[in-house]
Amino acid sequence: MLEDLKLHYGSVFEEELLEQINKVGIIKEVISGTTLMGIGQYITSMPLLIDGAIKILREDEEGDELLLYFLEKGDTCAMTMSCCAGNKKSEIKAITELDSILVMIPIEKMDEWIGKYKSWRTFVLDSYHHRLMELLETVDNIAFKKMDKRLLKYLKDKVAITGSQKIKSTHQEIAYELHTSRVVVSRLLKKLEQQGIIELHRNSLNLL
DNA sequence: TCATTAACACGGG
DNA sequence: CCCGTGTTAATGA
Numbered sequence: 001m002l003e004d005l006k007l008h009y010g011s012v013f014e015e016e017l018l019e020q021i022n023k024v025g026i027i028k029e030v031i032s033g034t035t036l037m038g039i040g041q042y043i044t045s046m047p048l049l050i051d052g053a054i055k056i057l058r059e060d061e062e063g064d065e066l067l068l069y070f071l072e073k074g075d076t077c078a079m080t081m082s083c084c085a086g087n088k089k090s091e092i093k094a095i096t097e098l099d100s101i102l103v104m105i106p107i108e109k110m111d112e113w114i115g116k117y118k119s120w121r122t123f124v125l126d127s128y129h130h131r132l133m134e135l136l137e138t139v140d141n142i143a144f145k146k147m148d149k150r151l152l153k154y155l156k157d158k159v160a161i162t163g164s165q166k167i168k169s170t171h172q173e174i175a176y177e178l179h180t181s182r183v184v185v186s187r188l189l190k191k192l193e194q195q196g197i198i199e200l201h202r203n204s205l206n207l208l
Numbered sequence: 209t210c211a212t213t214a215a216c217a218c219g220g221g
Numbered sequence: 222c223c224c225g226t227g228t229t230a231a232t233g234a
Contacts, residue, residue, distance in 0.1 A: 147211085170225065181212055186227060202220070202225060 004050055005103070008074050017117045021048070025103040030096050037094040043083045045104040049075050052100025053161045057093045057177070066142075067154070067177040069134040070097065070161050078131035081110070081124060097161060148188050150178055155198070159207050168204045 005018050013021070025048070030036065036047070039059055054071040056079070071077065071094075079092050113120040141150050154174065158167050175185040189205065192198045199206040 171227095172225080182226085183213080183228085184211065186225095190227070200226090 004101070008050055009048070012074075012123055013119045014117065017113065017120055020109075020113070021103060021105065024109055025105050028102045028104055030100050030102065032096050032098045032100070034096045035093065036096060036102075037077075037080075037090050037092070039090060039093055041090050042087070043080050043090060043107065045106050046080050046110060047077060047102040047104055049073050050101040050103055053097040054094050054100060055097045055177075057095065058091075059093050064179060065093075065176055066179040068092065068138055069131070070157060072161060075130075076123075076127050078128050081128065147178070147180060147184060148191070151185065151188050152192070152197070154178060155205075155207050165206050165208070166204055167207065170203060 005021060009018065009021075026045075027050075028047075030052075032052075036054065037043070049071055051073050053073075054077075056068045056071065056077070058066045058068055077094060079090060082088070083090055110124075114124060141153060151174070154177070155167060158169075159165060171185040171189065172182045175182045178185070189198065189200060193200045197208060199208065
């Protein structure tokens with residue numbers, strides 16, 4: 001476990017902090033599609049993502065979803081950090097996109113380490129900034145860009161996250177995450193296929 | 209003009 | 222057959 005930590009966080013944290021994480025952190029392995037956090041839940045510990053990917057979604061009262069951004073290895077959930085600070089409920093939903101490995105850090109350590117380790121403080125602030133920037137990008141996409149651009153960005157993100165050209169989703173699932181209807185997704189995907197950007201198959205598609 | 213909803217036909221597993 | 226997919230018609234923002 002210490003080796004895994006060093007592999008992904010060795011360049012970020014000092015030796016002493018890595019050992020601390022190794023001591024108090026709890027390794028958690030989750031398969032893809034697991035809901036790690038729902039809206040309204042209280043946060044009990046802070047996750048560091050060692051391997052895999054997590055998607056962060058916003059959800060309305062009717063259960064409609066909207067994809068906010070993906071977390072990759074080396075990332076952490078900014079929402080968790082702000083919630084920890086004020087012991088507030090979660091405002092977002094987190095679902096594993098791939099099989100993932102997490103290290104759960106008890107929230108008491110958050111504060112303690114911020115005072116104790118410079119690298120931790122930098123990491124927390126950087127993560128916060130990074131997530132905020134991604135959120136702004138998503139807002140820009142929703143507010144200023146057309147659905148076809150959003151769809152293409154979604155496909156590219158997915159390919160980048162999974163490391164595979166093949167995307168195993170139905171049109172309905174994509175429509176749900178982008179918060180639109182399947183008709184639109186089908187039509188736009190068809191257009192992308194005609195432009196030679198993607199290949200369509202049943203239950204999957206390839207980005208070229 | 210473009211998204212959404214409903215409805216329907218096609219076809220592959 | 223069931224379900225994902227492609228298309229169309231009607232309606233509304």
